[in-house]
Amino acid sequence: MEHMKFISASQVKNVLTFESLIPQMEKALAKFSDKKVVQPVRSVIPVKESGGFFGLMPSLCSEDNVLATKLVSFYPNNKDVPTHNAVIAMFNASNGVPEVIVDGEVITAMRTAAVSAVATKFLCNKNPKVLALLGSGVQARSHYQALSTLYTFEEIRVWGRTKANVDSLASELNGTACHTAEDAVKGADVIVTVTSSTVPILKKEWVKPGAHINAVGACRPDWQEIDPELMRSVSLFVDSRDAALTESGDVILSKADIEAEVGEVILGKNGGRKTATEVTLFKSLGLAIEDALSAKLVCDLLSSSNSS
Numbered sequence: 001m002e003h004m005k006f007i008s009a010s011q012v013k014n015v016l017t018f019e020s021l022i023p024q025m026e027k028a029l030a031k032f033s034d035k036k037v038v039q040p041v042r043s044v045i046p047v048k049e050s051g052g053f054f055g056l057m058p059s060l061c062s063e064d065n066v067l068a069t070k071l072v073s074f075y076p077n078n079k080d081v082p083t084h085n086a087v088i089a090m091f092n093a094s095n096g097v098p099e100v101i102v103d104g105e106v107i108t109a110m111r112t113a114a115v116s117a118v119a120t121k122f123l124c125n126k127n128p129k130v131l132a133l134l135g136s137g138v139q140a141r142s143h144y145q146a147l148s149t150l151y152t153f154e155e156i157r158v159w160g161r162t163k164a165n166v167d168s169l170a171s172e173l174n175g176t177a178c179h180t181a182e183d184a185v186k187g188a189d190v191i192v193t194v195t196s197s198t199v200p201i202l203k204k205e206w207v208k209p210g211a212h213i214n215a216v217g218a219c220r221p222d223w224q225e226i227d228p229e230l231m232r233s234v235s236l237f238v239d240s241r242d243a244a245l246t247e248s249g250d251v252i253l254s255k256a257d258i259e260a261e262v263g264e265v266i267l268g269k270n271g272g273r274k275t276a277t278e279v280t281l282f283k284s285l286g287l288a289i290e291d292a293l294s295a296k297l298v299c300d301l302l303s304s305s306n307s308s
């Protein structure tokens with residue numbers, strides 16, 4: 001391990017854009033659903049003392065010569081440091097030699113939002129105008145940025161638990177700070193739930209017919225962000241069936257039927273949205289291959305910027 005490289009968060013930030021990442025995440029989701037990826041559902045250790053979690057996320061995609069694992073911690077109670085921290089270790093798939101460690105904090109923030117952008121592109125009605133963000137943290141910001149790469153919203157609404165954060169994000173995005181989740185969601189075309197809530201924050205009766213929801217939080221089997229009645233009434237798409245049935249309290253506790261993986265929609269194996277009035281919901285949990293292909297993209301972008 002004489003030549004192990006490290007790529008820092010600021011190096012990632014300097015080269016990674018949503019314009020390059022969104023197509024890469026479309027490829028990751030398609031490859032995953034086309035069984036081109038070897039990837040178990042992640043292992044997660046609860047760290048009871050601090051209310052945190054530690055996850056191991058390995059994946060292999062021989063087609064892309066990618067063998068990597070993300071190590072991610074999720075400490076929702078953190079105050080002065082980020083709640084999500086990660087590194088992505090990349091190995092040479094031909095000989096198993098470790099080559100690069102990439103900081104995973106920025107990648108986690110950006111790839112999750114890029115994946116939601118892909119799901120939205122395939123499932124949402126045309127020309128969405130109103131975006132509602134439930135949550136005002138890292139993912140709320142990155143979801144705004146990723147979705148704004150694809151759409152020009154006329155109205156951005158923000159709701160969250162902490163008023164000061166909601167006010168500051170709303171003013172940064174030129175949006176409206178909402179007092180209640182209902183105010184934010186009523187009439188919204190695209191709804192993003194990005195909170196650390198463990199109980200439902202989004203109710204069925206608030207959601208307009210034809211809306212699309214990206215449900216990104218609640219990654220534990222006993223956690224929920226979405227009203228179970230809403231879960232049972234939507235056309236439900238997931239990143240991974242296995243992960244959804246193992247990790248998602250929203251899916252497991254509501255017993256909602258999964259229509260398809262988004263990758264199957266991308267591959268044309270499922271038609272996606274069937275009517276303009278149905279509500280589509282993408283339940284995102286986060287896949288190791290998203291991290292591996294994001295890290296590979298960062299390495300490729302850095303080496304082309306160094307050689308130019």
Ligand SMILES: NC(=O)C1=CN([C@@H]2O[C@H](COP(=O)(O)OP(=O)(O)OC[C@H]3O[C@@H](n4cnc5c(N)ncnc54)[C@H](O)[C@@H]3O)[C@@H](O)[C@H]2O)C=CC1
Pocket residue numbers: 074076083084108112135136137138139140160161162165194195196197198201216217218219284285286287
């Ligand atoms: N699906 C995926 O691939 C990924 C999912 N996530 C999940 O997305 C969610 C947001 O992550 P970040 O923005 O990075 O975290 P963050 O810590 O930056 O923000 C969390 C937000 O949730 C709010 N919140 C916490 N408890 C709440 C409650 N009971 N009701 C309403 N709001 C509440 C906080 O005030 C804050 O606005 C988390 O659940 C996280 O685990 C994060 C990374 C990847």
Ligand SMILES: O=C([O-])C1=[NH+]CCC1
Pocket residue numbers: 072074084108219285286287
């Ligand atoms: O995929 C990921 O990195 C995570 N999903 C939920 C918490 C972190």
